[in-house]
Amino acid sequence: MQIDRRLFTHFDWTLLGIVLLIASIGILNLYSAAAKIETVGAPLYLKQIFWLVIGLAAMVTIAFVEYRFYSDFAYIVYTIALVLLLLVLAYGMITSGAQRWVKIGPLSFQPSEFVKISFILALAKFFHRPADRKGYSLKQLPLPFLLLLLPMALILKQPDLGTAIVLLLVFFSVLIFVKIRWSSLLAIGMTGGAAVPVLWNFLKGYQKKRIITFFNPDLDPLGAGYHLMQSKIAVGSGGILGKGFMKGTQSKLGFLPEQQTDFIFSALGEEWGLIGSLFVIGLYVALILWGLRIAVQAKDRFSAILAFGVVAMLFWHVFINVGMVLGMMPVVGIPLPLLSYGGSFIVSTLIGAGLLLNVSMRRYLF
Amino acid sequence: MMELNTQKMEDFKGRHKYFVVFVGLAFFLIFIRLWSLHVIKGSELRHLSENNRIRLLENLADRGMLLDRRGRVLAHNRPSFEVYLVPEDAKANPEVLAKIAEMLNMTQDEIEEKIEAQKGRAPFRPVKIKSDIDWNELAVLESNRVNLPGLLVDVRPRRAYDYGDLACHLIGYLGEADENELRQSKGPPYRMGALIGKYGVEYRWEDDLRGVDGGQQIEVDALGREVRPLGVVEPFPGNNLSLTIDLELQKTAEEAYQDKNGALIAMDPKTGRILAMVSKPSFEPFARNISTEEWKALVENPYHPLTNKGIQGQYPAGSVFKIVTAIAGLESGVINPNTPFPCAGTFHYGNRDFRCWKQGGHGTLSLHRAIVESCDVYFYQLGLKVGVDLIAHYAKEFGLGKATGILLPHEKPGTVPSSSWKKKRLGVPWYSGETLSFSVGQGYLSTTPLQLLMLISGVANEGKLLLPQVVEKVEDIYGNVLKEYPPQEIGRANVSQKTLQIVQEALKGAVNDPHGTGSACSLKEIKVAGKTGTAQVVALPEDFKRGDMNRIPAKFRDHAWFVAYAPFEDPKIAVVVLVEHGGFGASAAAPIAKKVIEQYLGVNPSPPQKTAGEENDSDDAD
Structure with a gap:
C-alpha cells in the first residue's frame, strides 16, 4: 500500500503527545504502586512497558492503514472477536479459574478487550448509512441490538460485569450520536426500566443481597465497604501536594485492593495529591475533547462514528473508574486507560488511539 | 473497497456541543469530589492513613x-485455641520468644521460622505460631499473659x-x-x-x-x-x-468387623432409613487440609480406606443373586415350587464341568431346598431354562444395575448383563454357558452392597423399594425443622405376592433349617431370613478343593456375602454384610449380621450355634 505524503503533514501530533504523556505517567505510577507486589518474572512496570511497546506498534500500524479497509472487514473482525469469546468460555471451563483469558504461547490475553474495539467497528459499519430525517427508529435497530447482546451475554457469563457495562454505555452513546428518534430512545428506556422489577423477582435472596451491597457497599463492611474506605483514605490523605513519589503508605502497606489495576488512581492521588489527580484528569479531558473534535470533523460517516465510539469507550472507562475509586459509584471492575496494569487492556486502548489517529490524519483526504 | 458515505454529516456537528457539555459536567462532578477528598477531608483522612490500623x-x-x-x-x-504473635511487639523484648517457645513446647527456631515465612505481611499483623493448643498450654499462657507482649490467643x-x-x-x-x-x-x-x-x-x-x-x-x-x-x-x-443411623448399632457393627475389611449397611426395609453404614478399613475423619504424605498414604492404601464400599464398591453378587434367579423362574412359570432338578456335584455343559460347592452333590431337590442349601447345580439348570434376559429383567425390577439415588457422593450403578448389553458393550453375542455363571451371581454381574440390601428389603417388604436415606431432617439452631426426608417409595418390583412368599419361606429356611447355609445367623427368639453368598475374586482352577481356600493369598480369596432381614413376620431391619476376601459367606459374614440384628432388636447375644458335625455344610461355596 502506498502511503500518501499528506498523511505525515496532517499527522495528529497533539493526540499522540497526550497519549504518550498519560502512558508515561502510568508507568511511573505503576512503578511505585506495585513496588511491593511480588510477581513471577519481571516486575509489573517492566511488563507494562513491554505491553506498551507492543500497543504503540499496533497503534502506528492501525493508524496508517486506510480506514476504508476496516469498513470492509468490520463484520468479519466482529465475528472473529465473538469466536474468541466463545473459545475463552469453552476453554475456561476446562482449566477453571481463568475464564477471561486465552493463552497463546507464553502470552495470554483477554478477548473481551478486543471485543470492545470490534463492536465499535461493527456499529460504525452499520450506522454508516444514514437514517431518514427524523433519525433511526426501533424498527431499524434489531441488528445493532443483536451486535450488542451477543458479546454482552458471553462477557457476563465469564463473568465480567465491568466490560459488559462499558459495551452497553458505548452502544447508547453511539445511538445518540447517530441520531436515534427521541421516541425510540424513550421506549428503550421505559422497557429497560420496566424489566428491572420483573428480573428482580427472578433472583434468589442471596443474589439480591449481592446486588444491594453492590450499590451500597457500607452494608458489606468486610468486603466492598472496607476496600472503598481504604481507597478514599488513600486519595484524601494525599492532600493538595501528595505524600510524594514512592511514599504512599496505603499502597505500600497493602491496604488498597487491586492497587495495580482498578484502584490505581487512589495510589496516584495518595502520592501526588490534588495537583497530580487534577493533572491526570485534565489530560483525560483533553484526550476526550480532542477525540470528539476528530469525530465531528471526520470526512465521512463511518470514520466519524468509529472515532466517536472510541471516545465514548475512553470516556466511560475514565468516568466510571475514577467515580468508583472516589466512592461516587458502585464498585464495578473497570480499569483506568493507560494507568491500570493489564496487557490486553493497554493494547486495546492504544488500538483505539490508533483508530483516532487514523481518522484524524485523513480528514483532508479523499 | 466500497465508497464511503458522507450524507447527513451535519447531524454530528450539531451534536458536538452537547457532548462537550456532558463531558464537562461529568468531570466537574469528579473535580468536586476530588476537591472534597483532597482538600476538605484531606487532613482527617491523612490522619487515618497514618494511623491506619483497621484490620x-x-x-x-x-x-x-x-x-x-x-x-x-x-x-x-x-x-480451638490458636496462638498468634505480633513480632514487632515481641522484638522489643527478646526473652519473650524464648519464654513462649518453652510454654508451647516449641523451639525458638520454629517460631522464628514461622515469622520469617510471613515476611511480606503488613506491620503489626499477627503471625500464627501454633494452632489448637491444649488446655495446659493455654492455662500457662493465660496466667503469664502480662509478661508476654504481642501474644494473642484466638478462639475458633x-x-x-x-x-x-x-x-x-x-x-x-x-x-x-x-x-x-x-x-x-x-x-x-x-x-x-x-x-x-x-x-x-x-x-x-x-x-x-x-x-x-x-x-x-x-x-x-x-x-x-x-x-x-x-x-x-x-x-x-x-x-x-x-x-438416620443409630449410634449403638453402628458401634456394634463396626466392632463386629474386628480387623476384617468390607462393608455393612443396615436399613429399615419399610422406611428406607439407613440404621448403620460401615465400610472397612476406616479412616480418622479430618477437618483440615491434611498433608500430602497423609493423603498419599490414604489414597495408596491397597484396602481403600477412603472408599465407602457400601455404595462405591462393585462386586459379583454370588449366591445372593439366586434370589433373583428363583423369582425369575417362578414368575415366568418355568418352574413351580415342586419342580425337581438333580444335583450330582457337577453339571456338564458345553465342554466343561460346572461344579456345585458341595462335592458329593445334593441329590434331587426342588426350589426350597435349593435356596436353603444354596445348590449351584439346581440354579445352573434353572438359569438355562429361564434365560439370561428374563433373569436380567427381574434383577432390574429390584433396582440392580442402576444407582439407588441415595444422597451420598460417588454411588456406583453396578452392572446387570443381558444379551443386548453384551452385544453392545463387547460386540459379541451372549453364550449360553455364561448364563450358568450369571444365574449364580458371577460373570459380568456386579452389584454394590447397597443394591443387594435393596434386593433383600424388596423381598421382605412385598416388593416395595424405598429410597435409602441417611438424613431424617435438617433443623436450624432454634429447633425449627427446615427440611424433612419422609420415606419415599422409588419403585415396586412387579412380582406376585405368592412368589415372594415362596422365596421368603426359603430364606427363612436358609437360616433356620438344619442344613441351611445361613445358620450362623439364627436366633432363638426371633426368626431371621437370609442368604449367604460368595463372590469370586479370581477364577479358581477346576481341580480346586474347598479346603485350599486358606492356602491361597488373601487378596485372591473370595468375598463373603450375607443378606438378611428380621423379624421374619414383620421385618424391622434388613442387613447386607460384605467381608472382602473373607472366604465363605456363611462363616465370615453371617455372624456379623447376627450381632447387628441382635443389637437392633434387643435380643440377648447368644453364643454361635453350631450344627454338630456339619460345619462344612453351613459354609457356602460357588
Missing part, C-alpha cells in the same frame, strides 16, 4: 452438628468427631475449598482457605451445614491491640442434621 478479622460460623437418630452428637465444634470453632472413625464414610471429611469450589458455590462466596465438606454427609449437605461466617473491622492501636470494633457482622451457625 479485618473473620468470625467463623459454627458448622451444623450431626446427630444420630436419637439426638446423640456425632460431629460438633469445639473451641474446629470440627470434632467424638467417636473417632465411627461412621466415617457416612459422615465424610472436610478440606480446604479449592479454586473450583470457591467459584461454584451457590450460596454466599467462600473465603480463601475455608474448610468445606469434601465427602459423605459433610459434602452432600454442605449448604445446610456451613452457616454464615461473620467478621469485623477492628481498629487496633500502635501495638496491634484491639481498640474498638468498627463494623461487625455476627456469624450465624449452620443447621443441624439428624442422621
